[in-house]
Amino acid sequence: MSKSTAPRTESLSNVSIRRSTHSPIFTVIGSLIIVVLLSVAPWIAPAQVASTLMNFFILVIMATMWNLLAGYAGMVSIGQQAFVGLGAYATLYFALKGVNPFVTIPLAALATAVIAVPVTFLLFRLRGGYFAIATWVVADTAMLIIGTIAVLGGGTGRLMPGLENLSPSQTAHYSYLATWIVALIVVIGTYLLLRSRLGLVLASIRDNEVAARSAGANVRSARRTVYIIAAAGCGAAGAVLAISQPFIQPTNEFSMQWAAEMLFVSMIGGLGTIEGPIIGSIIFFILQQSLQQQGVWYLIIFGVFAVAVALWQPKGLWGAFRSRFRSELLPVGHWVRTERLQTKTPEPLE
Amino acid sequence: MIWVNVIIQGILVGGFYALFACGLSLMFGVLKVINLAHGDMAVVAAYVAVLLSPHLHIAMLWSFLVVVPIFGLLGYVLQRTLIQRSIDRDPFTTLLVTFGLSVVIENLLLELYTANGRTVDIGSIIAQSWHPGSIVYISYVSLVVLAIAVLVLAILQLFLSKSRTGRLIRAVADDREAAQLSGANYKHIFGIAAAIAFATVALAGIAYGMMTQFAPTSGGVNLLFAFEAVVIGGIGSLWGTLVGGIALGVAQQFGAHLNPQYQVLAGNLLFLAVLAVRPQGLFGKKTALA
Numbered sequence: 001m002s003k004s005t006a007p008r009t010e011s012l013s014n015v016s017i018r019r020s021t022h023s024p025i026f027t028v029i030g031s032l033i034i035v036v037l038l039s040v041a042p043w044i045a046p047a048q049v050a051s052t053l054m055n056f057f058i059l060v061i062m063a064t065m066w067n068l069l070a071g072y073a074g075m076v077s078i079g080q081q082a083f084v085g086l087g088a089y090a091t092l093y094f095a096l097k098g099v100n101p102f103v104t105i106p107l108a109a110l111a112t113a114v115i116a117v118p119v120t121f122l123l124f125r126l127r128g129g130y131f132a133i134a135t136w137v138v139a140d141t142a143m144l145i146i147g148t149i150a151v152l153g154g155g156t157g158r159l160m161p162g163l164e165n166l167s168p169s170q171t172a173h174y175s176y177l178a179t180w181i182v183a184l185i186v187v188i189g190t191y192l193l194l195r196s197r198l199g200l201v202l203a204s205i206r207d208n209e210v211a212a213r214s215a216g217a218n219v220r221s222a223r224r225t226v227y228i229i230a231a232a233g234c235g236a237a238g239a240v241l242a243i244s245q246p247f248i249q250p251t252n253e254f255s256m257q258w259a260a261e262m263l264f265v266s267m268i269g270g271l272g273t274i275e276g277p278i279i280g281s282i283i284f285f286i287l288q289q290s291l292q293q294q295g296v297w298y299l300i301i302f303g304v305f306a307v308a309v310a311l312w313q314p315k316g317l318w319g320a321f322r323s324r325f326r327s328e329l330l331p332v333g334h335w336v337r338t339e340r341l342q343t344k345t346p347e348p349l350e
Numbered sequence: 351m352i353w354v355n356v357i358i359q360g361i362l363v364g365g366f367y368a369l370f371a372c373g374l375s376l377m378f379g380v381l382k383v384i385n386l387a388h389g390d391m392a393v394v395a396a397y398v399a400v401l402l403s404p405h406l407h408i409a410m411l412w413s414f415l416v417v418v419p420i421f422g423l424l425g426y427v428l429q430r431t432l433i434q435r436s437i438d439r440d441p442f443t444t445l446l447v448t449f450g451l452s453v454v455i456e457n458l459l460l461e462l463y464t465a466n467g468r469t470v471d472i473g474s475i476i477a478q479s480w481h482p483g484s485i486v487y488i489s490y491v492s493l494v495v496l497a498i499a500v501l502v503l504a505i506l507q508l509f510l511s512k513s514r515t516g517r518l519i520r521a522v523a524d525d526r527e528a529a530q531l532s533g534a535n536y537k538h539i540f541g542i543a544a545a546i547a548f549a550t551v552a553l554a555g556i557a558y559g560m561m562t563q564f565a566p567t568s569g570g571v572n573l574l575f576a577f578e579a580v581v582i583g584g585i586g587s588l589w590g591t592l593v594g595g596i597a598l599g600v601a602q603q604f605g606a607h608l609n610p611q612y613q614v615l616a617g618n619l620l621f622l623a624v625l626a627v628r629p630q631g632l633f634g635k636k637t638a639l640a
Binding site: 070074076078125126128129130132133134137138140141144145147148155256263264267295296299300304306307311 | 449458461611
């Protein structure tokens with residue numbers, strides 16, 4: 001917060017608090033153009049571009065959810081692949097029951113949210129690093145249990161039914177649209193959530209947990225809500241993953257790779273911002289596409305990059321950009337500006 | 351008799367888990383750091399042992415004499431540079447950094463040495479075992495590893511309680527500021543603790559390579575088991591870790607006996623049950639609990 005030497009009453013009258021630092025009209029128009037372009041992408045762009053975009057959306061969904069967990073609620077999970085996998089398998093389960101795979105996406109999100117409730121009661125007994133590894137144990141356990149269920153393909157896997165009466169191009173278009181819509185809902189939903197009362201509680205916990213508690217914030221219940229929402233989001237990501245790559249296998253759906261990607265992407269883009277995970281995902285895909293002939297080198301380079309960012313630029317690329325140019329596309333906090341101290345950089349109050 | 355064998359095999363593998371876990375436990379107890387790359391460090395140690403011994407003209411059995419000190423040094427250096435830097439930020443950063451390292455190491459090993467399994471070759475002793483009962487076979491290697499685990503834990507316990515450096519480590523673990531006021535250089539002490547942790551993890555990695563095949567991805571699974579052993583035994587208790595490791599080993603052997611598919615699952619379920627019923631573990635204090 002800005003320090004003022006002027007008498008308190010005088011300075012207070014000159015303080016303005018705003019969400020945006022620039023007119024939101026640019027954000028709105030820019031977003032609309034992007035949304036329209038991405039909505040028609042499979043009809044105007046080559047199939048390869050559309051399928052890459054789809055993988056990009058899946059990563060954005062996961063990273064946005066991981067960022068909500070870690071960046072806003074302070075919970076480092078390395079086991080979110082549990083819910084990606086459970087979402088994929090919930091889709092498979094409902095599809096085997098005869099439900100249209102596209103209809104199963106919200107069902108899968110709901111199912112993973114329900115499973116997440118009892119999981120929080122176990123996990124919330126641990127904190128910090130122990131919490132992190134315990135989330136991984138949960139993911140491992142979920143994978144092993146699914147692997148014993150023969151009807152879901154056991155350890156070897158099973159092809160998702162219900163897509164065979166669509167033509168290949170129909171399948172591609174529909175699954176693209178489904179993924180795109182889920183990504184939109186997740187990003188916009190997270191944005192609205194962070195501007196809601198829960199977002200305010202999360203921000204107060206992050207700034208000072210003791211003060212938040214004494215002001216009546218229910219820390220545990222706020223964290224639980226966030227954990228369940230993040231599980232549902234990853235469940236939806238798993239569901240669209242299952243539709244886009246319909247051979248469902250435990251080691252694929254529950255892969256540690258998901259956890260690594262969502263974590264790196266959020267760290268590099270910037271934890272605690274909506275834009276961060278999206279920007280991180282863009283960088284990740286550029287790197288992956290340009291190094292795809294070189295095995296897993298893209299992941300190694302990206303990991304080193306993420307570690308460097310965590311050590312030397314902990315706000316991430318977007319965080320650095322934001323504090324330098326005082327600009328935000330999707331503001332969830334408030335900027336405090338005192339008229340007398342115009343020359344001083346206003347600090348984001350989130 | 352079959353159940354006696356299950357329990358004996360569980361105890362043998364449990365000793366290995368405890369050896370693997372004591373470094374994790376020490377790092378958390380003293381530095382309040384969870385090193386998510388702990389398991390991968392062990393795998394790196396096993397690779398170094400396999401790749402280095404032909405050049406040094408020593409039998410792989412004795413490679414630990416070279417690799418363990420190297421890892422002690424590596425632990426000290428890594429602590430004073432990367433890990434200390436992340437601790438200075440916050441515990442959150444430490445988790446992100448060590449997880450990043452873990453993924454990088456695993457994929458680097460995969461790129462350099464492929465996914466093929468390797469072993470630390472110690473000759474024909476690997477196949478030999480003591481045969482005290484009708485169906486009970488006790489492999490010499492596992493027995494030696496269990497003995498090493500108990501020995502390492504005993505030395506560590508003695509070192510922490512009796513030696514001057516050990517007392518300093520405990521002082522820094524209990525109250526960093528107070529220890530600093532009395533003249534202890536906590537960063538150096540942290541470095542020593544990390545050196546010990548890395549030395550034990552190198553030993554565990556080589557032991558693992560002697561007992562079974564290892565691959566770049568072995569680190570993650572072993573970190574999981576080590577962590578489960580620590581929590582089951584009780585966070586902050588060295589001997590608790592041994593008991594936790596044995597409990598985990600026995601649970602896994604029971605599971606494997608029912609169906610090989612259930613081996614790891616049974617261990618995970620024991621861990622989750624302990625978390626639900628007795629979250630402080632069998633011998634633990636309530637320090638790491640929320």
